[in-house]
Amino acid sequence: MCTVGLTVHEGIGGTGVLAVLEGARPGKTLLIRSDMDALAMEDATGREYASRVENRNHTCGHDAHAAVVAGVAEVLVRRREGFRGRIAFVFQPADEPMRGAKRMIEDGLLERIRPDMSLGVHVLPMANAGQAVVQEGPIWASRDELILRIRGPQSVSGPPAALDPARTAAQITIALYELVEHEGEGAEGVTFRVRSLRAEESGPIWLGGPRGAPDEAAIEVNLAVHDNALRARLLRHIVEAGRAIASAAGGTLTTEVGYALPALTNDVRVTGAVERAAQRVIGQANIIKNWRNPFSDDFGLFMEAAPGCLLLLGTANPDKGITEIWHRPAFDVDEAALAVGVEIMSLAALELME
8 A cells, every 4th residue: 555655554563553664765764663552540630632432542642652753754755856865764552561663574574674773762751841861771670570380299198298389489579689680790770579479279189288389389570670681680690590409409491482572772873963963953952861760662573673762751831731641541642743743754764864
C-alpha cells in the first residue's frame, strides 16, 4: 500500500505498522519508532477529547507518540528530495506488556528494513512542555524477569526425599540478594527483587502425617540496571549461583524467561544530532541532562540492532492543570508539546540522513 508517499505494511507482529519513505538517493536507513497502545483504565481528565471507550485510556501518552511520529512523517515526505537513504516509521503495539517490539522483530521487521540508526520519543510529565531530556548514555533501565525452578527426587512410598525444594529456594533467594548487592555495589540504579517464591505440597500422605516436601519450587526474580555489561554479568551469575546451590542440595535448577529487555543507552552520534535539533527548537536552557529512572521500554530491542536515541519530551503545563504522571486516570499532555517533538525529530532525522 502506498499512502502520501509512504509504502505501508500492516499486520507486522500482529497489529504493527511499517511505513517506508524513500529518499532521493540511496543511503542509510533510519528507524523512527512510535508505540500506540492504551491501558485498561478510565479517563478522568474531563477534557473534550477524553477517551470515549470504556476502560481504555492513553495514560502513558502513546497517542501523543503516534501523533508526533505521524507529524514527522508528514514533514519528511515533503523533504524527501533533500535526503539520501530511507526512513522506516514503525508503529509498534504492546509496549505496555513490553512484548510488541519482540513480536515485530520475530516477524522479520529488522531483516526487512535493516536499520542503521534509530529514533524514538516518549512523553515526560515530570518536565514542562517546551523542555526535553536529551542525553548520551544510559537513560532507562533494563528489565529482566526470570523464573528459577528447583526440582528434586520425591519419594512416593516412604519418607520425603532429602531435598526440600522450598528450603533450597529460600537458600537461593538469600544468596541472590547478597550476590547482586556485592556485584552491583557502586553501580547506579541496580534494582533486584524476588517477586514470589512458590512451592506446592504434593505426593501422598505418608503414614497419616502431612504431605511430603514439594516436588518443585519456583522463584520469580526481577532485575533492572542501567549498564548492559553489568546486566549480562549479573544474569549469568544469578543462574550459576542458583544451579550450584540446587546441585549441592541434590536437585536441579532450570530457568524460564519472562522479559529480557536491555537498558536504553543513547548513542553518542545520534544523540548529538537530536541535541543540535533541540538547541534550535527549544534552546539549550530547556534541555535537561543527567536524568535517570528505573523505568523500562522495549525500544531498547530496536536500539540493540540500530544505535539510537530516545527523546523524552516534556508535556506538563501547571497553568492548564496538566501535572499528573503516567498511568493515572487524570494523566494528560499539553498538546503544544507535540509540535516541539515533531520539529526536533524532523531536524534530527534530516541531519542523520545527510
